[in-house]
Amino acid sequence: MRIPLNDVKAQYTPLLGELRDRFADVLDSGRFILGPNVKAFEEEAAAYLGVSKTVGVANGTDALVLVLDALGIGPGDEVICPAFTFYATAEAIARRGATPVFADIDPVSLNLDPRDTAERITARTRAIMPVHLFGRPAPLRELSELGVPIIEDAAQAFGAPGVATTGVASTFSFYPTKNLFGLGDGGLVAATDDDVAERVRMLRFHGSRDKVDFHFVGYNSRLDELQAAALRVFLPHVASWNTARREAAGRYEELGLSDVCELPVDDEGHVYHMYVVRTPERDQLAAALDEAGIANASYYVTPLHLQPALRFLGYGEGSLPETERAARENLALPMWPGIAPEAQEDIVTTVRQAAGVHAAR
Numbered sequence: 001m002r003i004p005l006n007d008v009k010a011q012y013t014p015l016l017g018e019l020r021d022r023f024a025d026v027l028d029s030g031r032f033i034l035g036p037n038v039k040a041f042e043e044e045a046a047a048y049l050g051v052s053k054t055v056g057v058a059n060g061t062d063a064l065v066l067v068l069d070a071l072g073i074g075p076g077d078e079v080i081c082p083a084f085t086f087y088a089t090a091e092a093i094a095r096r097g098a099t100p101v102f103a104d105i106d107p108v109s110l111n112l113d114p115r116d117t118a119e120r121i122t123a124r125t126r127a128i129m130p131v132h133l134f135g136r137p138a139p140l141r142e143l144s145e146l147g148v149p150i151i152e153d154a155a156q157a158f159g160a161p162g163v164a165t166t167g168v169a170s171t172f173s174f175y176p177t178k179n180l181f182g183l184g185d186g187g188l189v190a191a192t193d194d195d196v197a198e199r200v201r202m203l204r205f206h207g208s209r210d211k212v213d214f215h216f217v218g219y220n221s222r223l224d225e226l227q228a229a230a231l232r233v234f235l236p237h238v239a240s241w242n243t244a245r246r247e248a249a250g251r252y253e254e255l256g257l258s259d260v261c262e263l264p265v266d267d268e269g270h271v272y273h274m275y276v277v278r279t280p281e282r283d284q285l286a287a288a289l290d291e292a293g294i295a296n297a298s299y300y301v302t303p304l305h306l307q308p309a310l311r312f313l314g315y316g317e318g319s320l321p322e323t324e325r326a327a328r329e330n331l332a333l334p335m336w337p338g339i340a341p342e343a344q345e346d347i348v349t350t351v352r353q354a355a356g357v358h359a360a361r
């Protein structure tokens, strides 16, 4: 592809010297598990996010499972989440033996619809798990008014304003395309409740504090020292990366993309993990972009309530209409901090031509 969907290498290449120095320090120390970099990163991330504690874990999926476990959520419990999200959101709930309950999304924000969420609350509901989808903060204030604990799946929204401040715990993924990324798998739990943080800290290490006494049946799910070293290099850049993403989103709008498809509404807090437009002519536009060598992607085309592994939950086609429409219409265009304005012009011209409107504005 002439223009990729994202370019993580372009983000870390200017930092290679610093990365090599930090990795050399880890190699010299001979400490690879739960060493000083993990501890320092947890403190730096907590300060950045404005939470009291964070706990580094192996990936964003484990972060969700560990939070659910720490809250004692399991068989017989229900957790409300969207079906227009990555599979891991609901998988974590099912992995704990609890029941994912899907609420529909708001068609503009693509995030959980608080009204539909309210209607799905039962006596068994233990938590609501909104996802800050594509980097746009979910409506935390409205959701928290429903009186059920919130667990924020913030995998796609590191650094978005307000994220991680409402939930009893929030989870992040450092998969290498995320707003804050590692050089491999990694994850983080951010907690506003110190007891939850402490329990997650023990669960990530077999339910133990000291490798002597084991208090719970836990997991082995630790953030690696080398990943933490890289994350400490990247963390000071995430704010300017998020600003650059917002500028690139503004440029798409200026270039006239809104003449031919529905653009993501530019909420102040949106950090554009992905730049996702929507149009009923999605497949036609995707084919034109493919032909022009411009990478693009359609997310969650089979939403979670229709996934084979979750069929046992009993949702049929048509049960979540806005989710299913978003699955048919969404199209992600190239987005990363530092995407060239000329590349964006090419992309908009290609999309406008495919829709029968000529050239970028």
Ligand SMILES: Cc1ncc(COP(=O)(O)O)c(C=O)c1O
Residues within 6 Å of the ligand: 059, 060, 061, 062, 085, 086, 088, 089, 131, 153, 155, 156, 172, 173, 174, 175, 185, 186, 187
């Ligand atoms: C919304 C969401 N939740 C959870 C995850 C799981 O994160 P990981 O891939 O680090 O396990 C991801 C990421 O890939 C995600 O996008």
